[in-house]
Amino acid sequence: MTKPLQLYETYDRKMVHDIFEPFSPFHWGTGTWGSHGIVKIPNRDKNYVFFVTFGRKQGDHQFKEEITQEGILTWQSQPHQTLKNPNISKFVNHDHTKNNIYLFLRTRSLNPKTKKAEPYTYLGQLAYISHDKTIEKPVHFTWQILNWHIDEQTLRRMSLSLANFERDQVIKDTNSKYNLILVDPPYGKSGGNVNSPSFQGRHINFSENELIKKSIGLSGELLVLENEKQYLIENDRRDLADKVLHTSVIEGDGAGFDIQSYFLDDKPKFIEVKTTVGGINTPFIVTANELAFSKAQPNSYELHRVYNFKLNSKIGYYYILKGDISANKNLIPNRFMAY
Template sequence: MIQLQRYQQYSRKEVHDIFDPYSPFTPSTGTWGMQGIVKIPNRLKDYVFFVTFGQKQGDHTFDESITEDGILTWQSQPKQGLHDQSIRDFISHDHLNHNIHLFLRTRKMDKTTNKSMPYTYLGRLAYLSHDPEREKPVYFKWQILDWEITPELAKEMNLEITKVVMDEQDYTYRQQLVQSEPPTNQSVKEHANHFSARLVNYAEENQKKRSIGLIGEQLVLEHEKRLLRDAGRHDLADKVRHVSVIEGDGAGYDILSFTHEGQEKYIEVKTTSGGKHTPFYMTINEVNFSKAYANQYYLYRVYNLRPDIKSPEFYIIRGDISLQKQLVATQFKVF
């Protein structure tokens, strides 16, 4: 019996036999034999993506890639628009309830044997964002969940990994944050109805990808010091502390700062390369800390922290997080 395992190679026939074994399979034709997007029968919003880098379809050349963080840039079929049902499924995709499986190859034919190349199974996808200004095709970014490919396997696949350049010095000392208003619960709901990002940037969830979070914290640290200096409180600016660096992540907040009057501010920083409406994770310790110190608690949500955006933005949520935002359980401890 064929079993699905990450980083193993599969033919289209083998993928068909895993997900739809009781239907006929015809090589190079039909749904499983040739299509790049295949809906898994009898499963709501479950799909298989067959991706071959460097392909052309008509006048369109697919520009697809994977970063070192496991973020896939991918385009739909050229005939698909924003209102197609499958596109709506992709934009509203929730990896906690539905699955999109990625099978990738970097070229179509083996030049030595002149046979079709197999696909490597890279795992499940989580929706990150799409470009609402472009369709036919629609441009997406996906997070490959549990991304841990080795350089040896990438070389074996002939897969070129795109490096993400994040210069801490540039972000910390040359850029300033721009403050915006926090999204209301209603605006988030309306945003979701228009099929925009509403899942977590899962690259940030991975502890190996902590650099973007640290950059966000450093930006907030400099922002707080600058506010105090501008208010003439150099004495307080000198006392601002990067607690998560000094003590580690267990304190319940990242930065200790002060109001102009000298009251302590406990600041938690959540950073994303995504947009304003991208949700974020909090630990139970962080949520409980916001309850216990509600009068002094500030959550800084930094977003659009990307090399192509000159000034990342942020908004502030004050007080008990549980009273202001919807908390969704994604894991349960069972006794």
């Protein structure tokens, strides 16, 4: 019986073969499934399986690959591949909403105790973040591992140590009593995909599963709520601070905003909070209701975008977008309702 695909379970190459191409022959150590690091899934265009072993060496090239605490994979292609290679082009243009890349990883080829081949652990699907346009043979990529929520037990079993991302620094100096640092928005609305010229410039994080998303979202809202109250108090409007409401908690989702506050001139302010652990360019979900409300109340609506959020220490950065969300951000449909 074929073992079903499940996050953080272990698989050897034949098990993976039996999931994706069960009716073809399999030969250990040879052929596509038996030896290749990149396997195209038959009859599924732009869908791949990546078999990755950390610390391996091929010819004179020593691979340097790692995963960060946020689930960002630093990965290198085959040493002979250039930026013009057809597969490299497909990887650069990979759209995780339409096609899948499945990551199977191990930190060593052989188990030091049993001397047998180490199995791979399925870590999830990948989303393209960036590649280094200045290096080839091999080409250097960064990927985001989707639904990243690996536990300590799995890390120990795999002997996997997670790296710290260069931008992942603890916030030590802040003017906010509630650990939010206000910054300028990263960019305006663009005509297409936002690509960074640097290797690690496009920090996209898709890692939060639904339970973690809810916890992150609520924590971000509470930070913004207290930050908003503090702002009103410091500007001698404690009367308004006492009237600030956490609408999403009182009414539940669906109002089109999370917090009802006030401007200093007594006019109502409606705040939607979007929080992620990823960087400043991390995509976030906007509902049709939120979009409609921002269009209907452009002079009263603010989107407070909290990013680089640390769930344990409750610290992060944020910027503010005012008015119609569609006037500030590109909106890309990624699901449809059929009826």
